[in-house]
Amino acid sequence: MPAPLGREIAATGSMGICLGCHGFGDYRQVPIPADEPAAYAFAPDLLLAMEKLETNYFINYLRDPPYLQPGSRMPKLALNKQQLEELRELVLTVKEAIAAGQLQPVHNYYRMQKRTGEAAKP
Ligand code: HEC
Incomplete structure (x- = not known):
């Protein structure tokens, strides 16, 4: 991750919300909970x-x-216009x-694995 982009991500306030659930390249890896590795x-x-x-599409999503x-597992976050605009800027910068x-x-x-036990039954 180039340093200026890392700084831009840090300065994009609404990305803080996203990074609670999402990883972003090597900027943030998703921690793996030891007790629930498949979930x-x-x-x-x-x-x-x-x-x-x-x-x-990204912004409309x-x-x-x-x-x-x-069926999406991502909740509706009620982001305001300004937050959506700053995220659009970030998406464009990242694409560039x-x-x-x-x-x-x-x-x-993909970190998928066969489920075992009760959850595996149809
Ligand atoms: C509460 C956790 C959570 C938060 C907070 C969150 N997401 Fe998500 N997001 C998810 C999950 C879970 C999925 C996968 C949805 C699915 O496939 O069912 C997802 C999917 C997505 C996708 C679709 C990816 C694809 O490949 O189709 C995008 C884009 C996305 N999130 C962007 C964001 C952005 C930007 C933010 C911050 C503004 C954000 N998310 C905040 C949990 C979250």
Whole structure:
């Protein structure tokens, strides 16, 4: 992560909300709770989301995730216009940094594993 981008993320107040659930490349890794190793990985790496999602879709998703993606596990956050605007700026900056080769999203294997025990029964 280039230092100026790290500073921009830190300065984007609404990203603080996101990072409670999401990782962002090597800027923030998602901690893995030892007692529930299979249930931690639902919120995807936001760097990958910013790389792959079209900017308007990304912002519209934030307005009401379960509306745009029924069954979404991300709650509606009631972000205001200003927060959505600063997140749009950040998405554009991140896309530019990826296009310029300054930022390299790392695609890890999905951390999915077969469920065992009660939860595995249909
Ligand atoms: C309470 C936890 C939580 C918070 C806070 C949160 N998210 Fe999420 N987010 C999730 C989860 C869980 C998913 C996966 C939804 C699913 O697939 O069911 C998700 C999915 C997403 C996706 C869709 C990714 C994809 O690949 O389709 C985007 C984009 C996203 N979040 C952006 C954000 C942003 C930006 C913020 C901060 C403004 C934020 N999220 C805050 C939990 C959260």
